[in-house]
Amino acid sequence: MREAVDLKKAYRLLNHGPTVLVSSAHNQKRNVMAASWSMPLDFDPPKIAVVIDKNTYTRELVDGSGEFALNIPGRALAAATVAVGDCSGRDQDKFEQFGLATFVAGKIAAPLLEGCVGWLECKIISEPRNHQLYDLYIAEVVAAWADVADFSNGRWHFAAGRERSIHYVAGGAFFETGEAFNVDE
Amino acid sequence: MREAVDLKKAYRLLNHGPTVLVSSAHNQKRNVMAASWSMPLDFDPPKIAVVIDKNTYTRELVDGSGEFALNIPGRALAAATVAVGDCSGRDQDKFEQFGLATFVAGKIAAPLLEGCVGWLECKIISEPRNHQLYDLYIAEVVAAWADVADFSNGRWHFAAGRERSIHYVAGGAFFETGEAFNVDE
Numbered sequence: 001m002r003e004a005v006d007l008k009k010a011y012r013l014l015n016h017g018p019t020v021l022v023s024s025a026h027n028q029k030r031n032v033m034a035a036s037w038s039m040p041l042d043f044d045p046p047k048i049a050v051v052i053d054k055n056t057y058t059r060e061l062v063d064g065s066g067e068f069a070l071n072i073p074g075r076a077l078a079a080a081t082v083a084v085g086d087c088s089g090r091d092q093d094k095f096e097q098f099g100l101a102t103f104v105a106g107k108i109a110a111p112l113l114e115g116c117v118g119w120l121e122c123k124i125i126s127e128p129r130n131h132q133l134y135d136l137y138i139a140e141v142v143a144a145w146a147d148v149a150d151f152s153n154g155r156w157h158f159a160a161g162r163e164r165s166i167h168y169v170a171g172g173a174f175f176e177t178g179e180a181f182n183v184d185e
Numbered sequence: 186m187r188e189a190v191d192l193k194k195a196y197r198l199l200n201h202g203p204t205v206l207v208s209s210a211h212n213q214k215r216n217v218m219a220a221s222w223s224m225p226l227d228f229d230p231p232k233i234a235v236v237i238d239k240n241t242y243t244r245e246l247v248d249g250s251g252e253f254a255l256n257i258p259g260r261a262l263a264a265a266t267v268a269v270g271d272c273s274g275r276d277q278d279k280f281e282q283f284g285l286a287t288f289v290a291g292k293i294a295a296p297l298l299e300g301c302v303g304w305l306e307c308k309i310i311s312e313p314r315n316h317q318l319y320d321l322y323i324a325e326v327v328a329a330w331a332d333v334a335d336f337s338n339g340r341w342h343f344a345a346g347r348e349r350s351i352h353y354v355a356g357g358a359f360f361e362t363g364e365a366f367n368v369d370e
Binding site: 041 | 226323362
């Protein structure tokens with residue numbers, strides 16, 4: 001069951017470095033792209049950083065709307081993660097193309113992807129120099145969600161038989177998020 | 186055996202989102218801290234982004250020297266990763282405190298940590314607004330290294346019985362980098 005994540009704990013959705021899908025919408029258009037290059041940037045209010053190349057259609061929608069969502073896919077969406085990274089949303093609606101179902105976000109217009117394990121709704125903090133020079137976007141996380149079967153009380157606890165988050169390498173190769181272990185503090 | 190990583194493939198050391206140890210040196214002082222918040226930022230020349238809090242001693246050394254290294258620890262260094270995140274190098278030499286051996290970097294003064302699976306030597310690109318407002322540092326990767334048993338031809342291939350990279354969650358909890366799998370492109 002999908003539930004809201006306490007915003008102070010939203011960084012923990014990304015702290016382990018999973019690959020994300022960036023969804024966006026503007027002027028009746030929508031798109032989704034894959035991004036390996038994202039990270040938390042602050043706790044409270046939570047901020048994240050993500051690289052959005054200036055050649056992408058996502059870049060147009062994100063610049064137009066000032067918003068995007070980071071969707072955290074599990075292994076069942078790995079093929080779709082590669083596929084949406086290999087084509088442009090200028091030419092087609094990738095959601096229809098790849099049969100990706102969506103649901104409505106709480107605080108932004110971008111659609112959220114069904115079948116993911118976590119979601120962060122983000123509003124851009126305008127930093128034009130970063131956008132232009134580095135394709136780097138900083139955004140505030142305004143809402144976050146996770147399935148309580150996978151993430152609760154600020155912790156991931158991927159169980160056997162559940163989807164786990166994934167980490168892209170290159171050329172269609174991924175690592176799954178692996179074994180959990182603890183070190184005494 | 187440690188070998189140089191082709192700089193165009195250096196981003197792949199970080200692409201899967203491992204936790205890193207940031208090592209630094211300035212004016213006969215050295216330090217090491219843990220960082221979950223880092224990511225690749227560009228391919229060629231390779232750049233990375235990392236968050237270095239302004240309250241840390243590392244921040245002083247990094248600002249003073251303009252350099253740092255990202256060391257990618259395996260699970261055997263997980264306890265040390267938590268330990269160096271729980272104290273300040275202002276009060277002690279953490280390398281001595283925690284018995285961390287080092288070796289000399291190729292292009293920067295910061296020491297590199299023995300026992301890691303990969304290393305990126307970085308020179309800061311000065312972006313004072315990012316430093317001040319977001320504790321965010323962008324740097325060019327000027328040299329990179331990995332053990333060829335773990336990383337070769339631009340790919341991680343963690344084998345059974347070898348150290349794997351790790352992904353910090355919170356409170357001493359980690360995930361190991363998990364199962365490798367491929368999606369046809």
